[in-house]
Amino acid sequence: MMEKKIMDETFTVPIGPQHPALKEPSHFRITVDGEIVTNAVVRLGYAHRGIEKAVEGRNWIQNLYMLERICGICSHIHATAYCLGVEQLAGVEVPPRAQAIRVLTAELERIHSHFLWVGVAAHEAGFDTLFMYIWRDRETVMDLLETLSGNRVNYSVNILGGVKFDINEEQADAIRKGLDYLEERTNHYLDVVSNDAMFLQRTSGIGVMTRNQAEVLGTVGPTARASNVARDVRVEAPYGAYFDYPANIVLEERGDLTARFVVRIKELFESYRLIRLILDTLPSGDLETRMPRRIKEGETVCRVEAPRGELFYFIKSNGTDMPERIKIRTPTICNMTSVVKLVIGHQLADVPMILVGIDPCFSCNDRMVILDRSDGYKQQWTWEALRQHGIDYYHEQHS
Amino acid sequence: MNTQEALKIASLLVEEWVWTTETERPEPNRLDVKLTKLDDFIPIVVGLRVQRLGYLSAITGLDLGPEVGELEVLYHFCTAAAVVTLRLRVPRDNPSVPSLCSIIPSAEPFERELREMFGVDVDKHPNPIHIYLPDDWPVDTYPLRKDFEQGTVSTAVRRGVKHDGKENNG
Amino acid sequence: MTQNLLQDTIQRLKTWARINSPWVLHFNSGSCNGCDIEILATLTPRYDLERFGIKLMGSPRHADVLLCTGAVTRQARDRLVRIYEQMHDPKFVVAIGACALSGGVFRGCYNVMDGIDQVIPVHAYIPGCPPRPEAIIDGVVKLLSSLSIPTAKVETQPSTDGRIETKECSL
Numbered sequence: 001m002m003e004k005k006i007m008d009e010t011f012t013v014p015i016g017p018q019h020p021a022l023k024e025p026s027h028f029r030i031t032v033d034g035e036i037v038t039n040a041v042v043r044l045g046y047a048h049r050g051i052e053k054a055v056e057g058r059n060w061i062q063n064l065y066m067l068e069r070i071c072g073i074c075s076h077i078h079a080t081a082y083c084l085g086v087e088q089l090a091g092v093e094v095p096p097r098a099q100a101i102r103v104l105t106a107e108l109e110r111i112h113s114h115f116l117w118v119g120v121a122a123h124e125a126g127f128d129t130l131f132m133y134i135w136r137d138r139e140t141v142m143d144l145l146e147t148l149s150g151n152r153v154n155y156s157v158n159i160l161g162g163v164k165f166d167i168n169e170e171q172a173d174a175i176r177k178g179l180d181y182l183e184e185r186t187n188h189y190l191d192v193v194s195n196d197a198m199f200l201q202r203t204s205g206i207g208v209m210t211r212n213q214a215e216v217l218g219t220v221g222p223t224a225r226a227s228n229v230a231r232d233v234r235v236e237a238p239y240g241a242y243f244d245y246p247a248n249i250v251l252e253e254r255g256d257l258t259a260r261f262v263v264r265i266k267e268l269f270e271s272y273r274l275i276r277l278i279l280d281t282l283p284s285g286d287l288e289t290r291m292p293r294r295i296k297e298g299e300t301v302c303r304v305e306a307p308r309g310e311l312f313y314f315i316k317s318n319g320t321d322m323p324e325r326i327k328i329r330t331p332t333i334c335n336m337t338s339v340v341k342l343v344i345g346h347q348l349a350d351v352p353m354i355l356v357g358i359d360p361c362f363s364c365n366d367r368m369v370i371l372d373r374s375d376g377y378k379q380q381w382t383w384e385a386l387r388q389h390g391i392d393y394y395h396e397q398h399s
Numbered sequence: 400m401n402t403q404e405a406l407k408i409a410s411l412l413v414e415e416w417v418w419t420t421e422t423e424r425p426e427p428n429r430l431d432v433k434l435t436k437l438d439d440f441i442p443i444v445v446g447l448r449v450q451r452l453g454y455l456s457a458i459t460g461l462d463l464g465p466e467v468g469e470l471e472v473l474y475h476f477c478t479a480a481a482v483v484t485l486r487l488r489v490p491r492d493n494p495s496v497p498s499l500c501s502i503i504p505s506a507e508p509f510e511r512e513l514r515e516m517f518g519v520d521v522d523k524h525p526n527p528i529h530i531y532l533p534d535d536w537p538v539d540t541y542p543l544r545k546d547f548e549q550g551t552v553s554t555a556v557r558r559g560v561k562h563d564g565k566e567n568n569g
Numbered sequence: 570m571t572q573n574l575l576q577d578t579i580q581r582l583k584t585w586a587r588i589n590s591p592w593v594l595h596f597n598s599g600s601c602n603g604c605d606i607e608i609l610a611t612l613t614p615r616y617d618l619e620r621f622g623i624k625l626m627g628s629p630r631h632a633d634v635l636l637c638t639g640a641v642t643r644q645a646r647d648r649l650v651r652i653y654e655q656m657h658d659p660k661f662v663v664a665i666g667a668c669a670l671s672g673g674v675f676r677g678c679y680n681v682m683d684g685i686d687q688v689i690p691v692h693a694y695i696p697g698c699p700p701r702p703e704a705i706i707d708g709v710v711k712l713l714s715s716l717s718i719p720t721a722k723v724e725t726q727p728s729t730d731g732r733i734e735t736k737e738c739s740l
Contacts, residue, residue: 041526042508044508046599046648047597047599047601048531048532048599049640049675050675050678050681051675051678052516053542053543053547053549053678054678066674069601070601072601072604072605073602075601075603088426116606132614135615136614138613139610153603153699154699215454216503217505218454218455218503218505236479237428237477237480300426301429301475303477310456310477312475312477314457314473325459327457327459327460333509337508341504532644532680542680549678549679
């Protein structure tokens with residue numbers, strides 16, 4: 001019924017900004033001609049809290065807690081990037097056992113993040129059964145993180161110069177057991193996303209990004225790797241314990257949404273392998289070294305691979321106990337450009353799926369869509385309604 | 400391309416194309432290029448792009464403080480572990496840098512951020528609107544400059560909180 | 570007398586219905602996502618908030634309870650007020666997480682409002698960074714049980730056209 005009303009007009013559909021799911025809840029102005037998207041503009045900043053300014057007024061140790069709270073999903077990797085940078089500036093060597101525990105936690109975090117994403121993306125596609133199954137299994141990895149650190153979300157594993165806790169044999173066994181279960185389930189999910197006919201209708205051939213496009217648009221992380229761009233900081237610029245435990249890069253060629261699902265699920269297997277390897281060969285030794293209170297004057301660049309892609313930190317110290325400047329570039333902003341370019345030419349119904357495809361730090365999904373017509377007619381759509389529109393649209397198409 | 404090759408190509412490029420620069424190697428994987436002339440900037444970016452070193456990882460703004468009277472803009476290009484940084488210095492009052500959007504589309508959000516956080520005008524930017532800050536943010540107030548004081552803007556706005564019930568789609 | 574009895578019965582029925590199927594809306598006013606994924610986790614099979622009849626809605630017009638996270642950024646503030654105004658009376662607000670309570674680590678930053686209650690009235694506070702799903706369930710159930718106390722007053726006042734308007738002031 002929507003199609004009839006708007007057949008011969010061009011509209012601007014503002015989506016957002018109420019988007020609880022994004023780390024950077026964003027606002028899109030999507031121009032549509034009928035059902036086809038002709039232009040899109042993004043506006044971010046609904047979760048802009050001014051962290052980069054706030055860190056200049058806190059000391060190095062306080063900032064660790066601040067930066068861990070940039071993102072609740074990838075909290076550990078933010079703290080890791082910061083610690084690696086500060087340790088580099090101070091010229092402190094972190095013991096190998098601490099490095100290994102950092103990487104182990106980072107890989108557990110990647111598992112939880114990818115599970116979360118596959119679940120939410122399945123929900124957007126209208127496949128709620130998969131969403132519930134995946135989130136049930138995700139609790140396994142949350143339990144593991146809790147046994148290790150005592151927290152489900154902000155683990156506070158890192159301290160400057162090392163890590164806070166050790167792993168004993170009992171915990172290692174719990175992790176191995178949990179991974180066995182998850183691996184079995186992951187095989188099943190890989191089968192579902194690559195073979196389920198209904199699901200493929202929503203993902204196959206949608207949001208295709210060629211290798212060249214992905215490079216030019218500066219995409220990072222799994223979004224780039226789904227388009228066969230070999231961009232993985234763990235592989236091309238190893239940091240921490242990735243020198244001793246090298247990661248393998250996972251690439252897909254098709255560049256559509258299916259490829260993005262497959263890349264992320266295959267990365268889970270890589271994470272399982274790394275964690276098992278670390279547990280079997282965990283180096284012995286100290287957990288931390290002494291850090292100076294004041295950090296030597298200087299600048300450093302620190303890049304790490306967050307679950308969503310390359311995370312970039314630029315840290316400048318002026319020799320006091322507070323940083324002069326910390327610049328943080330998160331992976332979502334790189335990938336956001338690709339969404340704006342990719343949605344053009346697609347159905348409005350595919351917009352939620354393409355946006356989810358880059359994994360824009362999704363955690364939940366309800367957001368407003370307001371349809372604004374030149375004659376003053378206004379209709380409010382929830383994100384839920386747009387999602388439903390997508391589902392109904394595909395039902396009609398294929399019935 | 401590995402890290403050492405990338406650094407070698409980048410330093411050759413800088414030496415050949417631009418004469419008035421200083422290069423520095425602060426860390427083994429980093430090459431810092433200080434550009435003294437703004438005109439050299441675009442050609443060198445094109446050069447990096449042609450040599451397939453053109454993945455712009457981030458743009459960092461630095462305020463060197465009111466006493467120096469200059470801002471510094473850093474463009475970080477990453478290839479493997481190599482980080483090539485182009486450093487531009489602009490005056491603190493009326494700063495301006497050319498836009499990279501026509502060469503590197505992904506620079507758009509970074510330049511918008513630079514613009515609103517430091518007040519650096521980006522010449523020929525296709526879409527010079529706010530990205531992070533609200534639309535009613537006071538003009539000529541740039542939060543990441545050193546003379547911006549935490550709390551000044553927030554309290555002023557809070558006192559004036561008034562919801563007029565009007566629809567606004569922004 | 571009869572009218573009062575009728576109204577009382579209707580009120581009891583309404584409260585009963587409300588307690589047994591509160592629909593919630595979730596709004597992120599600029600939080601780090603930590604609280605949001607925990608809210609989502611409470612809805613999924615392990616914690617299963619739906620056994621209390623609680624359902625997550627997409628639209629404020631369908632919701633009774635607003636689950637709110639984050640320290641309220643300047644940009645999200647107008648949105649939050651608008652969403653609150655779009656919800657039907659009676660409406661309840663639950664602030665979830667340290668940031669929503671007081672601003673948390675972001676207190677004093679130039680773009681945040683230091684907590685939900687600076688902007689809209691809050692009925693229940695759930696502390697934690699982030700609160701565990703059990704804590705969220707506990708908070709919501711406490712809010713519901715406070716509704717069941719028969720203090721839900723009914724104020725009646727005749728309006729100009731003779732109809733009787735009811736105004737509930739529970740909580």
